[in-house]
Amino acid sequence: MGGNAQESAHCYTLKFAKAARLASLMAAATALVWAQSLPLEPLHEAGASVTGAFEGWYKNADGSYNLLLGYFNRNLKQDLDIPIGPDNRIEPGGPDRGQPTHFLAGRQWGMFSIKVPADFGTQKLTWTIVANGQNTIIPAGLNPDYEISPFEEAAVHNTPPVLRFEERGPSVQGPRGLTAERTAKVGVPLSLTVWASDDAKLTTSSGAPPRNLGPPVVLRWSKYRGPGQVSFNAERPEIEKLESKEAAFSGKAVVTATFSEPGQYVLQVVANDYSGEGGGGFQCCWTHAQVSVLVQR
Template sequence: MSKVLAAACLLSLSAPAAAQQIPYTQRPFAEMSLRPSGQPVIPVYDGWYANEDGTSSICFGYFNLNTEQTIDVQLGPANAIAPAEFDGDQPTHFDPVPDPELTNKYRHHWCVFTVRAPADFGAGRVVWTLNTQGEDLSVPGHLLPAYVLEERTSPGRGAVAPSVRLAANGPEGYGRNGLSGEPRTVSVGEPLELTAWVEHSEPGTWLGWTKHQGPGEVTFSAPEVVVSEPSGNGATVARFAAPGEYVVRVQAINDPGPRNPTGGFEFHCCWTNGYVTVTVTP
């Protein structure tokens, strides 16, 4: 039976001295829990929000307890969502914990994908199970009112999700539901330029590129790009080490606070997810 880990444990400010002997499902997590490698990835339920069509989006992120080790878990029993109708969009690639200069409070990867629940979902649950480093951890997503998120805009903070296009004349999208770019094809080892065009009321939109799914290593010439003007674009060059089907994820955020453009991650609002499917040939 899967162990259920409540996302609320991430809010703890201290860790027990004997943490290595306590099951992960019973531990609070803070920076002292982090290690360079050898620790699991924790699936995280970040909350939910209503959509205009009557459906709801359930947000999931993850907390990699390693500061250096990247972990990959392909879709299957070790990386699955139930009910099965919602399975398939979760990441298979888990980057190390973000640098403290990026998001220095809770330090996890925020709402990297959403599950769209139907209008009659009610008290249903969507459970993401992830097995890493021998730890079988699960988290339930739901529509409880206490977990509702602001989406696209946060009037109290003056935050607005950037508008993003993944082609110069392509459709625009904003918010965590994400938009999908046109599929791309490239050969192993060959460069593939990926560009996001952004519009925001303020300069300084941060773009973060990473592998979301795929069988092999992906490197980026610029994993993080800051668009200095309110309207502009940020590009990176990706190279793929193995053939297969991949999904590249980009997140765009611009926080109104003076600290840095990514501070809004800590307030659960407001950013845009984008996804590009890439077929890599031998």
């Protein structure tokens, strides 16, 4: 090989090596940023942030839309109370758009929805949460990639559980929400009864039934809003199975809630079916309902 050819080849090799090294560094940096942005980042017992989570949107029969939101509290052992205001606000139209003020530890899926008009278009809502001195902001809008089907899972036509606060009373299915009203006294247990039914169909990410198949419906009670502490005798109560010709599974669960201070509270019950929390990634199928409680001394 001639001198010029050797020099050219050497330059090409150096340029290629530099380009490869640069690409490697860029890939490593990108991977680091991506890893930092994942919700799987290391959790803390306390002192970490809380981030809103936009689950997606769905269209209503009247042409309007609902934006479904949850959150991720990165603290393992720290539930947080963040009042509506500068540290917990949704805009525009807020700061109060029905979001929780009590944040349970961990990932909480589809806790509430916000109805927006048919002409919402490319507008956005933003949810700002300041927890433990850390500020997070998320957008929510009608991005086509975020359209969800929370009322039916397409593969097996699984549907969310149905909840009632009275045996033959009004019902709710999916994230639409249902609110009952109760009164209570400080320190006196309030009895709460929920009737639940479900089609008992399976939705799993792999398509295979779970190895340890639990009950068709699992309930979880929690404080959603309120000035004091709420103690449940069972946050995840057992469901008494009932005979029914209308559903594959039907049952009833009773819990008691005790309040530490007077004031207005909102309690929430979430019903998950076999698909599990968050619907196994399908955004279907769970149902939530609320109880508004006026607590007096």
